[in-house]
Amino acid sequence: MLNRSSPITLQPIGVVHSDFKEPTSARLDLKKIRASIEINPDLTKALEGLEGFSHIIVLYWLHRAVFDKNNLKTYPMGNQNVPLQGLFAVRTPKRPNPIGKSTVRLLSRRGNILDVQGLDAIDGSIVLDIKPYIPGYDSAAGATVPDWVKIEEY
Numbered sequence: 001m002l003n004r005s006s007p008i009t010l011q012p013i014g015v016v017h018s019d020f021k022e023p024t025s026a027r028l029d030l031k032k033i034r035a036s037i038e039i040n041p042d043l044t045k046a047l048e049g050l051e052g053f054s055h056i057i058v059l060y061w062l063h064r065a066v067f068d069k070n071n072l073k074t075y076p077m078g079n080q081n082v083p084l085q086g087l088f089a090v091r092t093p094k095r096p097n098p099i100g101k102s103t104v105r106l107l108s109r110r111g112n113i114l115d116v117q118g119l120d121a122i123d124g125s126i127v128l129d130i131k132p133y134i135p136g137y138d139s140a141a142g143a144t145v146p147d148w149v150k151i152e153e154y
Contacts (some may be wrong), residue, residue, distance in 0.1 A: 055133035062098035
């Protein structure tokens with residue numbers, strides 16, 4: 001049985017600095033957004049070797065997202081031409097646990113600062129974890145999606 005009262009403790013490891021200041025429903029070319037991730041200085045040694053990877057996976061807290069437990073369905077990417085989907089079937093930020101995930105290009109590492117491209121987190125988002133992107137391990141062979149999914153939108 002699921003014990004919903006068990007606390008989970010997460011420690012922020014850093015913060016996002018970006019010109020992307022406000023949540024928006026506008027379709028942005030997320031692949032072009034540049035940002036920096038400032039990692040807590042006491043974790044700088046944990047970044048060693050990361051610069052050998054072209055891409056990293058960033059997990060972050062969607063600190064401005066608002067979850068409405070009475071609204072568990074949404075239109076994917078706001079597209080009302082697609083039937084409503086359960087929020088776990090789409091990439092909405094309005095989730096019970098607003099955890100974001102982006103696979104981004106790592107442009108450079110300067111000490112405890114990571115310069116990245118493609119991060120859809122807004123300025124001030126708290127970074128929870130960083131993982132190296134490993135082709136083959138982080139992509140699923142033979143994965144399928146519903147017909148309404150247009151991969152280029154993600």
